[in-house]
Amino acid sequence: MLAEGGVCIAMSLALSYLKIPIGLSFGGFGGSIDLVMIPLILFAVRWGCGWGVLAGFAFGTLKYFLGSGFAVNWVSILFDYSVAYAAVGLSGLLCRRYELLPLAALIGCVGRFVIHFISGVTVYAEYMPEEFMGVSHLTPPLYSLLYNGSYMVPNTVLAIAVCAVLIVPARKIFANR
Secondary structure (H helix, E strand, O other): OHHHHHHHHHHHHHHOOOOEEOHHHHOOOOOEEOOOHHHHHHHHHHHOHHHHHHHHHHHHHHHHHHOOOOOOOHHHHHHHHHHHHHHHHHHHHHOOOHHHHHHHHHHHHHHHHHHHHHHHHHOOHHHOOOEEOOEEOOOHHHHHHHHHHHHHHHHHHHHHHHHHHOHHHHHHHOOOO
16 A cells, blocks of 8 residues: 555646646646646545555655645645645545546545645635636635636546546456455
């Protein structure tokens, strides 16, 4: 289990370099479309929520330090990296339910979005522009919803689609557990 966790974290780190930056194009700080959550979701579904949260936390922390992460303070490091990716481990609520991999992906993505949303409302509210994505008179919750939704919605759709394709292979590969 530890070896698989290390491999999944390493795969996620490698995948973090293959991304489509999207948040910066909207005048924000970051955010991208990538496949980093897939190995974390697979690990969480195979080994459970606790181990999935731990692997996600480890990945998020490493991603900040090794993947040239951006943060405005230590709270944003925790929220936007460590805790956000730990929330992907909530996919493990569907432990060993490989036929529900797309639902597990949705659970993990929603968990990550919630943490990013909280970060946007609390940490990044002071950096909120006057107008964002054509919307003026923003409130911090609306700004956070628009900004984090701009990259989390495509990431969620991508994760669900990839996990749907991986249902049969995952069931065959992990059948012995």
